Amino acid sequence: MWEYTEKVKEHFMNPRNVGELEGANAVGETGSLSCGDALKLFLKVDENEKIVEASFMTFGCASAVASSSALTEIVKGMTLDEAAKLTNEDISNYLGGLPKEKMHCSVMGQSALKKAIANYRGIQILEKPGRIVCECFDVTDLEIIDAVKANNIGTADDVTNYLKAGGGCGKCIEHIEEIIESVKAGR
Amino acid sequence: MKIVYTDNNATTKVADEVIEEMLPYLGEFYGNPSSMHTFGDQVGKKIKEARQKVADLINADPEEIVFTSCGTESDNSAIFSAIHAFPDKKHIITSNVEHPAVKNLFMHLGKKQGYKITFVPVDKKGILDTDQLYKRMTEDTALVSLMWANNETGVLFPIEEIAQKTREKGILFHTDAVQAAGKVVIDVKKTDVDMLSLSGHKIHAPKGIGVLYIKNGLKFSPFLIGGHQEKGRRGGTENTVSIIGMGKACELAKKNLPVVNTAVRKLRDYLQNQLLEKIPSCSVNGDLNLRLPNTLSIGFDAVEGESILLMLDRYGICASSGSACTSGSLDPSHVLMAMGVPFKSAHGTIRFSLSHYNTPEEMDHIILALISVIEKLRAMSPFWKNGKLI
Numbered sequence A: 001m002w003e004y005t006e007k008v009k010e011h012f013m014n015p016r017n018v019g020e021l022e023g024a025n026a027v028g029e030t031g032s033l034s035c036g037d038a039l040k041l042f043l044k045v046d047e048n049e050k051i052v053e054a055s056f057m058t059f060g061c062a063s064a065v066a067s068s069s070a071l072t073e074i075v076k077g078m079t080l081d082e083a084a085k086l087t088n089e090d091i092s093n094y095l096g097g098l099p100k101e102k103m104h105c106s107v108m109g110q111s112a113l114k115k116a117i118a119n120y121r122g123i124q125i126l127e128k129p130g131r132i133v134c135e136c137f138d139v140t141d142l143e144i145i146d147a148v149k150a151n152n153i154g155t156a157d158d159v160t161n162y163l164k165a166g167g168g169c170g171k172c173i174e175h176i177e178e179i180i181e182s183v184k185a186g187r
Numbered sequence B: 001m002k003i004v005y006t007d008n009n010a011t012t013k014v015a016d017e018v019i020e021e022m023l024p025y026l027g028e029f030y031g032n033p034s035s036m037h038t039f040g041d042q043v044g045k046k047i048k049e050a051r052q053k054v055a056d057l058i059n060a061d062p063e064e065i066v067f068t069s070c071g072t073e074s075d076n077s078a079i080f081s082a083i084h085a086f087p088d089k090k091h092i093i094t095s096n097v098e099h100p101a102v103k104n105l106f107m108h109l110g111k112k113q114g115y116k117i118t119f120v121p122v123d124k125k126g127i128l129d130t131d132q133l134y135k136r137m138t139e140d141t142a143l144v145s146l147m148w149a150n151n152e153t154g155v156l157f158p159i160e161e162i163a164q165k166t167r168e169k170g171i172l173f174h175t176d177a178v179q180a181a182g183k184v185v186i187d188v189k190k191t192d193v194d195m196l197s198l199s200g201h202k203i204h205a206p207k208g209i210g211v212l213y214i215k216n217g218l219k220f221s222p223f224l225i226g227g228h229q230e231k232g233r234r235g236g237t238e239n240t241v242s243i244i245g246m247g248k249a250c251e252l253a254k255k256n257l258p259v260v261n262t263a264v265r266k267l268r269d270y271l272q273n274q275l276l277e278k279i280p281s282c283s284v285n286g287d288l289n290l291r292l293p294n295t296l297s298i299g300f301d302a303v304e305g306e307s308i309l310l311m312l313d314r315y316g317i318c319a320s321s322g323s324a325c326t327s328g329s330l331d332p333s334h335v336l337m338a339m340g341v342p343f344k345s346a347h348g349t350i351r352f353s354l355s356h357y358n359t360p361e362e363m364d365h366i367i368l369a370l371i372s373v374i375e376k377l378r379a380m381s382p383f384w385k386n387g388k389l390i
């Protein structure tokens, strides 16, 4: 069984701010059914760019639910500028830590928040160049190639440590290995 | 809180009768069964009795029974022995829904020892594509290893028919019957397999005891080379206590086989039909008929398995998502993926596996708990709206 903190368990059993938020003016979505987790974040932002209400809908494991619940509690009362600085570690720390294998749940929270902020500000999040390899963490082949070259990475595990790619559902690990091979072969 | 245990494909309760049988040999009778004194020999006699009881469960001769440390060791021993028997043959066949004890060894042999591996596919009900299997059997094939019953879905493979085909072609055939034992009739006189694996902890014996049936006359190369124990087929002083427990468990399994196929099947069917009726958007994985009587693998759309399990845990309900081995990982199980179960329900699949210790009241407890758990999780899910998957 996963080692969850009491706080994670508590947020999982009694999640805060569940459901669609009426009058939300900032929405961010991340993840998919195939990945095994997905989060839709709703924010209500006032004229001073302060987040006055937040809610979520999550499909996923206990730590995905707890991370989403924690996220909505953390951002309430923040300005968008403050919220934009929030990291996945902040979410994990709020919950007293997450198992290493479940860190991607906090990444998911951070990513949904970024998208919600962009949505409010009317910014189109630019499509990253390259093709998405890791759907869970939105990592492209070009990013992996760059990281492999820059850090002389030899294994898919290390790619996961640097970029999180491959650390979610794991479907793309073979693909990542192929990319490493091709970089090594100088292609 | 009262525990409702419906995870019997992961492991089972050690039967009271089994514990009772074992206890004296854990304490008072600690002799070595090979010793040249009466004190040790009385343990030796008890082991002989146990071997007979194991043989009786599968209609084998006692000399065909070798005790091992677990189902995994039995599987590994069988596969290694088969490839040693035919050093010139470089092709081995299995299915793509095997337990890791077989699947990972095959992948290892493919990667490290240059074996050509065929993973025969299954269809969306989990049924083996036997046409593919027979087509792939060639002169170069050393071994076919296929599970009798799948641990995740309970789906049964046509072992008797496959055994005939492999026999005609002179290819060795091993079957992992770990999940089949005690749930379907196994008769090695009728089903002509060369080797067959059993595991104690799936049939109410303790963990850490396995059996490998090796057909009389079959050339066998041991996996553990050591003393003369098990007629040189498995070195190491016998795990006397567990072997004695395994004997008793096999005797009970034989006795309980009709119960499992009537009362337990009825409980499983009741659970299945009530869930299908009372919870929208859920579906059973695996063929409804060619299936173990105790197993129900059921997928709930738009919710995730770990969340379901942890909430069921609050009701004292023990089940598993996919298989116990995959519940520590984030992938949907390889078995469900091989069957092409869609992601929407694969991630939300729960396996209930019953035993004759379960009661109708427990099924009702599970049904009520699940209705509320699934409702709660779907209220949270971004893929669920107005009573439907979106």
Ligand SMILES: Cc1ncc(COP(=O)(O)O)c(C=O)c1O
Pocket: B009, B010, B069, B070, B071, B072, B073, B075, B099, B101, B147, B149, B150, B151, B176, B178, B179, B199, B200, B201, B208, B209, B210
């Ligand atoms: C089909 C199958 N084969 C093999 C095994 C391995 O048995 P053991 O746990 O005794 O090694 C199991 C149990 O996990 C199983 O379900």
